[in-house]
Amino acid sequence: MREKSREQSLSDSRELDGSYDPLTDSIAEDGELSTVCYRPEGVEQLLQQTKFTRRELQILYRGFKNECPNGVVDEGTFKYIYAQFFPQGDSSTYAHFLFEAFDSRKSGMVSFEDFVTGMSIILRGSVTEKLNWAFNLYDLNKDGFITKEEMTDIMRSIYDMMGTCTYPCMQKDAPKEHVENFFQKMDKNNDGVVTIEEFLESCQKDENIMQSMHLFDNVI
Incomplete structure (x- = not known):
C-alpha cells in the first residue's frame, strides 16, 4: 500500500513538471528527477485546493524545482532567492516575515504545496x-x-x-x-x-x- 502511494506521488510530480503525459503514460528522461527528495502529494488535490489550472501548476512546479531541486526551501534559501529581486537594499528581515507567512505548518520549510497555496490566494x-x-x-x-x-x-x-x-x-x-x-x-x-x-x-x-x-x- 505504501509502495503504491509512493508510485502515485512520483507520477503526480512528473505530471506537474510536464515530464509525464497521463494520456500516453510516457515519461520523459529527466536527470533532475533523481535529485528530488520531496514531491507534492497529488495534482488533483492541488487543483482542488488552489485556483490554478493543471498547466499553471506545471509552470509553477518547474520554476520551484529549478530553484529548489530537493522539493522544499528553507529560510536561508528563501532569503537568498528573495534578495535577488531587491539587490539595492537588505530584504532579509522582510523575507523572514514572508517565509513565516508561507510556512503555515511551522515546519521550518516551505514545500511546493505551501508555496502554491499562498500564491493562489495572492494571485487568484x-x-x-x-x-x-x-x-x-x-x-x-x-x-x-x-x-x-x-x-x-x-x-x-x-x-x-x-x-x-x-x-x-x-x-x-x-x-x-x-x-x-x-x-x-x-x-x-x-x-x-x-x-x-x-x-x-x-x-x-x-x-x-x-x-x-x-x-x-x-x-x-
Whole structure:
C-alpha cells in the first residue's frame, strides 16, 4: 500500500513538471528527477485546493524545482532567492516575515504545496482572502492582533528592503509616520491594536487598497 502511494506521488510530480503525459503514460528522461527528495502529494488535490489550472501548476512546479531541486526551501534559501529581486537594499528581515507567512505548518520549510497555496490566494484569491493573508503577514506573533510594534517592524523591513535607491529619498522617521497613519485609519476603538474585523472594514472602504488587491489578478 505504501509502495503504491509512493508510485502515485512520483507520477503526480512528473505530471506537474510536464515530464509525464497521463494520456500516453510516457515519461520523459529527466536527470533532475533523481535529485528530488520531496514531491507534492497529488495534482488533483492541488487543483482542488488552489485556483490554478493543471498547466499553471506545471509552470509553477518547474520554476520551484529549478530553484529548489530537493522539493522544499528553507529560510536561508528563501532569503537568498528573495534578495535577488531587491539587490539595492537588505530584504532579509522582510523575507523572514514572508517565509513565516508561507510556512503555515511551522515546519521550518516551505514545500511546493505551501508555496502554491499562498500564491493562489495572492494571485487568484477573493479580496477577503487576500486581506486575511495580508493580516496574517502583519500579525507577527499570530495572536489575532496587529500592534504598533509589529507594524513598525514590518515597515522598517520594507524600507530596508527598498534601500536608498528611491526618489524622493525616504526619511528616517517615515516608518513611524506610516504606522501612525495606519493606526489612525484602522484602529477604530483606539485600543492600540488592530483586529481582523477592523482591518477588513477599513481596507474595504479604501479605494486605493481595493485597487491594489487586483494588481496581480490573472498573472502567470
